[in-house]
Amino acid sequence: MPKIIGGSLHEHREQTRQKLFAALSTLMAERGFDAITLAEIAQAAGVGRTAVYNHFPDKEALLVGFITNETEEYAATLQRALDDLDDPVERLRTYVSQQIQLKRIYHLAPGPELRSVLSRQTQARVREHVVVVERILREILSDGIASGVFPDQDLDTTVPLVNACLSGRGVPDDGPERERAIVQTESFVLRAVGVQVLPGTPVADEAATASDDDVTTSSDERVPAALTA
Template sequence: MPKIIGGSLAAHREQVRARVFEALRNQLYERGFDAITLSGVAAEAKLGRTAMYNHFPDKEHLLVAFVEDEATRYVAKLTEAVAAVPDPIGKLEAFARLQLRALADYHLPPGSTLAATLAPSAYRRVAAHADPITEQLREIVTTGVRQGCIPEEDPDLLVPMISSALASREVVDVPPEQLDRAIDGAVRFVLRAVGAKPRPDANLG
């Protein structure tokens, strides 16, 4: 019987998943999703192949579980950051900055490639995690329009346009020492695009 890590089956499962996800994250940075294999991830996680297959029967299941775990953590972080700022423009700045930082930090395939890689049901599970993020942006924009911080415009138009601007990998595909400056410029662009001015105390470079 395999050695139980963490004192219980539940703790063992969580620790194994954490090790596997860390190994997958490292390999996504190094080589990209297409070059990843279950056996390679298992080896880096110091997990036997049989044990790996018990948790994740194929690469698709591994990717979906990883994205769901990352998305849950990210949505909680985003919610906390947005809630900490009182005004809609500050919330939009916080939202945009975190979205761009996440885009720079994560190396998953783009949506169109991911859709082709995964079965439709698996892709829907992954895509569903974008819903609470989009709803946060919609709430920020709607509140900003209602309070007069953002010129009146249809949120159904603004939200996808902002989302598209914040999903452009070219913005953050720069040398590490240039990333903060690139994000600052992109945040300024988003604020200008919605007709808002940065707050006087905003640190946008």
């Protein structure tokens, strides 16, 4: 009988799942989903291959479990950052900055190369979980429209456009360049949803400062790739 990790069978199962998720994430980053096997994932996780089947019947099921776990953690962290905010503009700014920050920690949806190897059924299940994050943005925009802060608009169009902008890469890892890129991205998204950024407001002042500072940086540093794609 395999050694129990943690203080109970439930803890053992959860810790085993987390080990498998971590191994999957690492191996996907190194070689891609299609190039790795369930046996390699088990080995990297330090889990017996047979034991893996107690949790997931196949590699695609493991991927769905991983994305479900990541999405739930991601959405919970994002929601906590929004809970104490009432102003729709500040909620949207926080959503943008949190999306940029959290994408360094969580890895949600598979890229195009994954979509090419997953079954349609698995793609649909993955999409169901990614929609959780989109629902948070939709709620922010809906509340802003209802209060008159944002103009009326088709959220079925706006929501995926905003998230497509935020999903792109190109924001520097750290330093002043990163902060400037985040401020510029917040300003861009606010304008995109129809917020009038008036001179003298904190949003306008921060964006203006970022733009002035960008004079000495390259175009790749000052504009996130998501905005230039």
